[in-house]
Amino acid sequence: MKQYSEMDKKEMKKELEALRLEYDKYQNMGLNLDMSRGKPCKEQLDLSMEMMDTLYSGADLTCEDGTDCRNYGGLTGIRECKVLMGDMMENNPDNIILYGNSSLNVMYDSISRAMTHGIMGHTPWCKLDHVKFLCPAPGYDRHFKITEYFGIEMIPVKMTPEGPDMDEVEKLVSTDEAIKGIWCVPKYSNPQGYSYSDATVRRFARLKPAAKDFRIFWDNAYCIHHLYDDNQDHIIEILAECKKAGNPDLVYKFASTSKITFPGSGIAALASSLNNLEDIKTQLKNQTIGHDKVNQLRHVRFFKDIHGMVEHMRKHADVIRPKFEAVEEIFKKNLSGLGIGEWTKPNGGYFISFDTLPGCAKEVVARAKKAGVTMTGAGATWPYGKDPQDSNIRVAPTYPSLADLKVAAELFTLCVRIVSLEKLIEGK
Amino acid sequence: MKQYSEMDKKEMKKELEALRLEYDKYQNMGLNLDMSRGKPCKEQLDLSMEMMDTLYSGADLTCEDGTDCRNYGGLTGIRECKVLMGDMMENNPDNIILYGNSSLNVMYDSISRAMTHGIMGHTPWCKLDHVKFLCPAPGYDRHFKITEYFGIEMIPVKMTPEGPDMDEVEKLVSTDEAIKGIWCVPKYSNPQGYSYSDATVRRFARLKPAAKDFRIFWDNAYCIHHLYDDNQDHIIEILAECKKAGNPDLVYKFASTSKITFPGSGIAALASSLNNLEDIKTQLKNQTIGHDKVNQLRHVRFFKDIHGMVEHMRKHADVIRPKFEAVEEIFKKNLSGLGIGEWTKPNGGYFISFDTLPGCAKEVVARAKKAGVTMTGAGATWPYGKDPQDSNIRVAPTYPSLADLKVAAELFTLCVRIVSLEKLIEGK
Numbered sequence: 001m002k003q004y005s006e007m008d009k010k011e012m013k014k015e016l017e018a019l020r021l022e023y024d025k026y027q028n029m030g031l032n033l034d035m036s037r038g039k040p041c042k043e044q045l046d047l048s049m050e051m052m053d054t055l056y057s058g059a060d061l062t063c064e065d066g067t068d069c070r071n072y073g074g075l076t077g078i079r080e081c082k083v084l085m086g087d088m089m090e091n092n093p094d095n096i097i098l099y100g101n102s103s104l105n106v107m108y109d110s111i112s113r114a115m116t117h118g119i120m121g122h123t124p125w126c127k128l129d130h131v132k133f134l135c136p137a138p139g140y141d142r143h144f145k146i147t148e149y150f151g152i153e154m155i156p157v158k159m160t161p162e163g164p165d166m167d168e169v170e171k172l173v174s175t176d177e178a179i180k181g182i183w184c185v186p187k188y189s190n191p192q193g194y195s196y197s198d199a200t201v202r203r204f205a206r207l208k209p210a211a212k213d214f215r216i217f218w219d220n221a222y223c224i225h226h227l228y229d230d231n232q233d234h235i236i237e238i239l240a241e242c243k244k245a246g247n248p249d250l251v252y253k254f255a256s257t258s259k260i261t262f263p264g265s266g267i268a269a270l271a272s273s274l275n276n277l278e279d280i281k282t283q284l285k286n287q288t289i290g291h292d293k294v295n296q297l298r299h300v301r302f303f304k305d306i307h308g309m310v311e312h313m314r315k316h317a318d319v320i321r322p323k324f325e326a327v328e329e330i331f332k333k334n335l336s337g338l339g340i341g342e343w344t345k346p347n348g349g350y351f352i353s354f355d356t357l358p359g360c361a362k363e364v365v366a367r368a369k370k371a372g373v374t375m376t377g378a379g380a381t382w383p384y385g386k387d388p389q390d391s392n393i394r395v396a397p398t399y400p401s402l403a404d405l406k407v408a409a410e411l412f413t414l415c416v417r418i419v420s421l422e423k424l425i426e427g428k
Numbered sequence: 429m430k431q432y433s434e435m436d437k438k439e440m441k442k443e444l445e446a447l448r449l450e451y452d453k454y455q456n457m458g459l460n461l462d463m464s465r466g467k468p469c470k471e472q473l474d475l476s477m478e479m480m481d482t483l484y485s486g487a488d489l490t491c492e493d494g495t496d497c498r499n500y501g502g503l504t505g506i507r508e509c510k511v512l513m514g515d516m517m518e519n520n521p522d523n524i525i526l527y528g529n530s531s532l533n534v535m536y537d538s539i540s541r542a543m544t545h546g547i548m549g550h551t552p553w554c555k556l557d558h559v560k561f562l563c564p565a566p567g568y569d570r571h572f573k574i575t576e577y578f579g580i581e582m583i584p585v586k587m588t589p590e591g592p593d594m595d596e597v598e599k600l601v602s603t604d605e606a607i608k609g610i611w612c613v614p615k616y617s618n619p620q621g622y623s624y625s626d627a628t629v630r631r632f633a634r635l636k637p638a639a640k641d642f643r644i645f646w647d648n649a650y651c652i653h654h655l656y657d658d659n660q661d662h663i664i665e666i667l668a669e670c671k672k673a674g675n676p677d678l679v680y681k682f683a684s685t686s687k688i689t690f691p692g693s694g695i696a697a698l699a700s701s702l703n704n705l706e707d708i709k710t711q712l713k714n715q716t717i718g719h720d721k722v723n724q725l726r727h728v729r730f731f732k733d734i735h736g737m738v739e740h741m742r743k744h745a746d747v748i749r750p751k752f753e754a755v756e757e758i759f760k761k762n763l764s765g766l767g768i769g770e771w772t773k774p775n776g777g778y779f780i781s782f783d784t785l786p787g788c789a790k791e792v793v794a795r796a797k798k799a800g801v802t803m804t805g806a807g808a809t810w811p812y813g814k815d816p817q818d819s820n821i822r823v824a825p826t827y828p829s830l831a832d833l834k835v836a837a838e839l840f841t842l843c844v845r846i847v848s849l850e851k852l853i854e855g856k
Contacts, residue, residue, distance in 0.1 A: 049486075101528065
């Protein structure tokens with residue numbers, strides 16, 4: 001089929017008419033499908049059910065150093081779980097603080113602490129007139145919601161397949177003292193599934209921020225979340241690279257087991273320099289007596305070590321890989337050569353990023369919704385929910401069943417075609 | 429034996445000499461005992477081990493409304509756990525938000541949110557020049573640490589067996605707009621084990637604060653933590669009373685299962701008016717996707733209902749009641765009639781409060797430490813760690829074994845006698 005833009009108006013209208021008939025059929029199916037959030041599916045959750053057996057009434061809930069995990073204490077978490085999370089994050093256990101069930105909460109908390117107490121002796125951000133964050137976009141909506149909630153001005157930065165546009169990042173960060181941080185999902189980025197190139201990570205580690213309390217918020221959410229055995233992205237470990245570059249305190253790094261065991265019942269962790277950790281502990285000791293050590297122990301007993309965790313992730317991949325491939329196949333089958341959309345083909349993570357023709361994303365999402373398929377809201381991948389091109393849509397293939405997903409993807413491509421044609425006809 | 433103060437100097441010196449010999453014996457025993465923190469003992473933790481069996485690989489982790497507890501979602505917690513915690517807190521489940529493992533963290537978070545965002549549309553506290561809190565003293569050191577960390581000025585208020593001195597509270601709260609809150613442990617207070625009288629609770633509910641964003645931080649940590657079946661304190665439920673008094677939004681109420689199941693692996697909850705909850709949810713939805721629903725379900729499946737929880741608390745009482753009674757007996761045996769100390773005799777909670785002669789507490793704690801018995805630091809029960817009388821010491825009898833506890837209590841009374849005599853001799 002030829003590119004839509006090369007069709008004449010009559011051809012377009014004919015095509016549109018046929019597509020609308022097809023759309024009507026979907027509308028009559030009473031669909032209720034959800035491709036909006038990066039949620040694991042039931043089969044994935046079932047993979048961790050044996051974790052529920054690792055602790056039982058006869059089990060010894062004492063950890064290696066003799067601590068009774070059931071009681072109070074252990075502000076920064078139990079050693080063996082720091083080792084496990086450290087191996088997962090490629091960091092020394094001494095550089096890790098274990099938290100509760102949500103790394104998002106740790107990020108929120110890190111911003112909140114900077115607002116009220118400042119970072120390592122610097123002025124609390126709430127005492128400053130302007131605080132700004134760089135937001136590589138498209139990016140993760142929940143990151144943007146946190147900075148928006150705190151009234152931090154968000155500056156979009158262009159994302160490329162190599163990571164954020166580092167020329168722009170370096171220029172902004174080195175000249176504007178009000179810029180206090182940047183949101184990064186460095187591996188299998190949300191929503192594109194891009195992984196930062198070695199050059200990008202090295203340039204991050206060598207940033208010379210005007211603000212001495214500038215921090216990179218490095219959300220390594222998908223560090224071991226590969227789709228393939230033989231085709232895995234690898235990124236340079238940022239803490240080590242910062243240390244080498246003489247910038248040891250530049251990064252807060254976050255991760256969790258939310259998409260490894262149970263979302264909401266996993267372990268979150270923060271890795272950073274010892275200086276940063278000391279600074280954070282000043283808060284932490286006033287904030288809690290300690291996080292859930294029993295759940296930390298449960299995770300260690302289940303995985304035993306990082307090898308167990310990696311093997312576990314292969315099972316996740318086996319469940320979700322066919323879903324990513326099905327979406328890719330349907331996108332290719334229905335959209336290739338039409339010149340009305342582009343999409344990413346990640347090696348891991350939870351998302352595919354789709355770009356429509358400019359000005360079509362909102363309408364595509366609305367059409368899909370009307371036929372019973374929920375997508376992430378158009379614009380959500382941009383700060384303040386404002387996609388200047390109105391073109392980016394995040395596709396989350398993991399949660400629906402393969403059968404449902406295929407229907408949803410077919411409908412989605414149909415909506416893309418209809419909305420694109422309408423747009424093109426309007427422009428003729 | 430006659431009161432120490434009625435002895436002449438010679439009698440005192442003779443008594444002191446004998447006590448010092450006894451103290452030397454303790455020093456040679458190489459003791460290492462801890463009466464410092466309100467930690468459950470191993471036997472208490474063992475009471476909840478069967479909770480580890482309630483969820484297992486074959487269990488259905490779906491809750492009553494069909495939610496899969498393993499997955500993301502459920503911002504404010506699962507319904508059946510709200511019912512359980514609501515029954516425990518004597519509140520409607522609709523007035524409850526479930527949190528993670530630590531009510532201390534919820535209190536910290538409530539202050540932090542007020543600092544950065546204000547309460548229900550009022551100016552964020554971080555934008556004000558002065559923020560003050562009333563601190564009934566002696567009180568809970570970790571409360572005071574939170575307000576100190578946020579630079580909130582703490583004003584001690586006198587504690588009585590009926591609760592805080594309400595004349596003082598009413599006067600201060602109604603005249604000073606900078607006073608934004610008060611810390612309360614209304615039932616089996618930390619450290620005295622006092623429970624607020626009906627009159628006190630009613631006066632709290634009828635406060636007319638100058639500050640519209642004044643909140644009572646009602647830490648009902650020991651709501652069902654009785655020592656006796658037949659001698660239980662009861663306090664008026666504060667949310668209902670505030671509603672009756674036309675002050676529905678005046679209170680944040682906190683509780684947790686930390687001293688019911690496992691400290692650090694329990695469920696924390698906040699109860700408040702729907703207005704306050706709406707205000708809090710504005711933050712919560714940016715802060716997390718939800719707390720640990722699997723652990724919420726685990727608790728519900730273990731207790732089934734509030735009756736199960738109450739029966740469980742009777743087992744706790746059976747373990748710790750003999751400890752409270754042993755301490756009381758030793759205090760009575762060694763100190764009665766000497767006029768050098770007073771102590772409380774609570775019906776529940778985790779502490780006994782001891783008052784030495786003025787100026788003796790620090791030295792008593794130091795002496796005990798030197799012989800291997802750790803007490804809560806003298807002064808800890810006051811804001812900024814400053815007990816103006818240097819007389820209050822918190823005694824925590826739950827953690828040591830009964831045998832150890834008896835040794836520790838004997839040594840403690842010995843230290844009280846020695847230090848008191850030294851003080852009295854000095855003063856003659």
